Amino acid sequence: xxxxxSLKKRYGNQLVLDIPQLSIPRSQCFGLVGNNGAGKTTLFRxxxxxxxxxxxxxAIEGEEVTKNEKWKHNVGSYLDEHMxxxxxxxxxxxxxxxxxxxxxxxxxxxxLEDFVEFFNGEILNQxxxxxxxxxxxxxxxxxxxxxxxxxxxxxxxxxxxxxDPSSQIRLKKIISARQExxxxxxxxxxxxxxxxxxxxxxxxLLEKGKAIRxxxxxxxxxxxxxxxxxxx
Amino acid sequence: MAFLTFIFLAxxxxxxxxxxxxxxxxxxxxxxxxxxxxxxxxxxxAEVLYRFFVQKLPLIELRNFLHLPIKRSKILxxxxxxxxxxxxxxxxxxxxxxxxxxHIRPAYSLAASVTWLGTLIGIxxxxxxxxxxxxxxxxxxxxxxxxxxxxxxxxxxxxxxxLYNVGNLAAPFFGWALHSSWPLLITLLTFLGGYMxxxxxxxRNSYIEEVxxxxxxxxxxxxIDFFSRFGLPGEVADLEWKLIxxxxxxxxxxxxxxxxxxxxxxxxxxxxxxxxxxxxxxxVFVGVFITGTFMLQYGQLFLSWNSPSFDxxxxxxxxxxxxxxxxxxxxxxxxxxxxxxSFPYVYFGWExxxxxxxxxxxxxxxxxxxxxxxxxxxxxxxxxxxxAFFNYEGVGIAQFLMAIPVVAIPYAVFIPAAMLxxxxxxxxxxxxxxxxxxxxxxxxxxxxxxxxxxxRYQISSSFRQES
Numbered sequence: 001x002x003x004x005x006s007l008k009k010r011y012g013n014q015l016v017l018d019i020p021q022l023s024i025p026r027s028q029c030f031g032l033v034g035n036n037g038a039g040k041t042t043l044f045r046x047x048x049x050x051x052x053x054x055x056x057x058x059a060i061e062g063e064e065v066t067k068n069e070k071w072k073h074n075v076g077s078y079l080d081e082h083m084x085x086x087x088x089x090x091x092x093x094x095x096x097x098x099x100x101x102x103x104x105x106x107x108x109x110x111x112l113e114d115f116v117e118f119f120n121g122e123i124l125n126q127x128x129x130x131x132x133x134x135x136x137x138x139x140x141x142x143x144x145x146x147x148x149x150x151x152x153x154x155x156x157x158x159x160x161x162x163x164d165p166s167s168q169i170r171l172k173k174i175i176s177a178r179q180e181x182x183x184x185x186x187x188x189x190x191x192x193x194x195x196x197x198x199x200x201x202x203x204x205l206l207e208k209g210k211a212i213r214x215x216x217x218x219x220x221x222x223x224x225x226x227x228x229x230x231x232x
Numbered sequence: 233m234a235f236l237t238f239i240f241l242a243x244x245x246x247x248x249x250x251x252x253x254x255x256x257x258x259x260x261x262x263x264x265x266x267x268x269x270x271x272x273x274x275x276x277x278a279e280v281l282y283r284f285f286v287q288k289l290p291l292i293e294l295r296n297f298l299h300l301p302i303k304r305s306k307i308l309x310x311x312x313x314x315x316x317x318x319x320x321x322x323x324x325x326x327x328x329x330x331x332x333x334x335h336i337r338p339a340y341s342l343a344a345s346v347t348w349l350g351t352l353i354g355i356x357x358x359x360x361x362x363x364x365x366x367x368x369x370x371x372x373x374x375x376x377x378x379x380x381x382x383x384x385x386x387x388x389x390x391x392x393x394x395l396y397n398v399g400n401l402a403a404p405f406f407g408w409a410l411h412s413s414w415p416l417l418i419t420l421l422t423f424l425g426g427y428m429x430x431x432x433x434x435x436r437n438s439y440i441e442e443v444x445x446x447x448x449x450x451x452x453x454x455x456i457d458f459f460s461r462f463g464l465p466g467e468v469a470d471l472e473w474k475l476i477x478x479x480x481x482x483x484x485x486x487x488x489x490x491x492x493x494x495x496x497x498x499x500x501x502x503x504x505x506x507x508x509x510x511x512x513x514x515x516v517f518v519g520v521f522i523t524g525t526f527m528l529q530y531g532q533l534f535l536s537w538n539s540p541s542f543d544x545x546x547x548x549x550x551x552x553x554x555x556x557x558x559x560x561x562x563x564x565x566x567x568x569x570x571x572x573x574s575f576p577y578v579y580f581g582w583e584x585x586x587x588x589x590x591x592x593x594x595x596x597x598x599x600x601x602x603x604x605x606x607x608x609x610x611x612x613x614x615x616x617x618x619x620a621f622f623n624y625e626g627v628g629i630a631q632f633l634m635a636i637p638v639v640a641i642p643y644a645v646f647i648p649a650a651m652l653x654x655x656x657x658x659x660x661x662x663x664x665x666x667x668x669x670x671x672x673x674x675x676x677x678x679x680x681x682x683x684x685x686x687x688r689y690q691i692s693s694s695f696r697q698e699s
């Protein structure tokens with residue numbers, strides 16, 4: 001589904017990402033962990049064609065991402081606030097996306113029903129622009145927007161950060177439900193090892209731009225390995 | 233930014249050095265200085281106005297200091313002191329230092345030139361503190377703004393209608409400053425008093441919650457349904473319209489564009505600019521700005537407006553192309569609106585309407601693509617929340633130079649044609665070329681869109697401020 005081939009990103013002389021080969025099959029929940037500066041966001045940006053690779057290529061469904069834009073209909077993502085239109089209210093923002101994706105109003109109503117608990121009554125139909133929301137609520141808008149077109153691939157950067165504990169648990173439920181019902185592929189980076197090991201069956205550990213571990217083991221084993229790595 | 237401020241102050245200095253001669257020409261036989269003294273009050277009234285709109289104490293920065301073990305009063309002295317060193321504080325010196333040297337020193341004495349200039353500077357600087365205090369205390373209330381407006385309306389208006397001249401009332405004070413140092417002393421005391429006033433006020437009111445809550449931003453709901461017929465570009469145009477209404481800087485630009493509609497009144501009524509037969513060459517200049525001000529001002533910062541949400545457009549299929557097409561659509565609608573609003577100028581003659589129409593067509597057919605193309609050259613990120621005055625964020629040399637082709641190219645088309653066949657032929661050629669540009673707009677837009685797609689990585693990374 002997503003295949004990465006001899007991908008390198010250099011800033012000046014510094015090699016910030018170097019992934020010889022990586023492929024992520026359909027309906028996998030792919031977790032990406034690593035300390036700050038390990039290259040997690042850089043990898044996501046390269047997959048989304050937001051930055052230019054120094055070498056190598058990323059292909060989604062066999063199509064190179066830099067060559068055409070068709071894959072954009074099929075990939076939802078939320079990395080940071082640059083991906084939002086923060087001068088709209090959340091409701092207006094979802095309405096804008098509805099028009100861009102060509103969905104019906106019922107589609108959107110149905111879609112937002114899954115997020116009622118997650119939004120906790122603080123997002124929809126408020127007379128507040130996205131830019132004036134709290135960090136956690138901005139993140140909720142971005143996460144929901146990433147899934148709106150029911151894309152086959154969803155890429156989320158640090159989705160648990162800034163969310164309160166109940167929202168973190170609700171988000172995990174949403175992700176698992178979509179993975180099961182729609183075979184959605186999720187790419188999730190996180191500092192929070194418990195959450196990411198909870199939902200992801202595969203975890204890749206990045207260090208200074210290199211994928212140093214690729215874990216497929218059962219959860220307890222993964223937690224042990226990661227704990228050991230981060231404790232040193 | 234520093235460069236533009238420098239240019240502004242330098243040009244002010246050039247005008248100021250000629251102030252004595254200009255005044256001498258205007259009032260002919262009268263002595264210059266006593267006349268200037270009757271006008272000084274208006275200078276300071278204008279200063280009250282621009283200080284009211286422009287200056288603000290950066291209280292938000294308190295956040296960076298309040299948690300540190302520094303005394304509150306020390307932080308405030310620092311913030312107040314820093315607020316003082318702005319270009320505004322030098323305007324009075326730049327305006328009046330030359331004339332005090334060239335006209336007062338020879339006619340009166342060196343001492344007179346010093347006390348007179350010192351008094352003026354003292355007033356200007358006192359206004360700094362007084363307006364700082366006034367704006368923080370009353371500026372958020374409608375009444376506070378209204379008072380300032382009413383005040384200036386009454387004083388300027390009364391003078392304009394020859395009811396009474398407040399300038400004359402203040403003249404003796406400035407005259408006194410030529411003979412005595414008391415006025416200087418008085419203004420210096422006002423200056424110190426003003427500082428103490430704002431210091432004590434801010435000291436009592438410098439808590440973060442009062443600062444950060446500020447004035448609640450009103451929710452403006454507005455959509456132009458008309459845009460929905462144009463698919464994705466129409467949607468972008470509608471988004472852009474909301475963006476304009478919901479940010480201070482862009483709102484100001486919109487208002488300026490409509491104010492520029494009045495620009496014609498300055499020239500059309502005046503026979504010096506007109507021409508007895510045919511079309512005055514000068515009208516093209518006015519016509520370009522009547523419908524093109526918004527396009528020029530807003531278009532200069534074409535992509536910088538979208539710098540906080542550029543990745544949104546990058547992430548959508550055909551997002552970047554729609555961004556360009558949508559903005560074109562919006563420019564078109566606003567320019568048509570300006571054109572329609574300029575119809576009353578027909579009062580000055582039908583040819584003016586024709587000039588406006590031709591310039592509108594040329595702006596929309598040719599100039600706009602040029603602006604878009606130039607603006608894609610290294611666009612800079614911009615914080616949309618800040619005001620428009622003295623805010624040069626996102627402005628570089630490219631933006632500064634952009635106005636030249638917008639005026640020069642219509643003339644390059646108009647003048648040769650007008651010399652060959654007269655003004656009407658010139659206007660016709662201008663309109664025809666513009667129309668051709670509108671017909672082939674998709675091809676012209678594609679050039680800009682391809683350029684944007686090609687440079688997308690570089691632009692988006694500069695908007696994320698990565699490098």
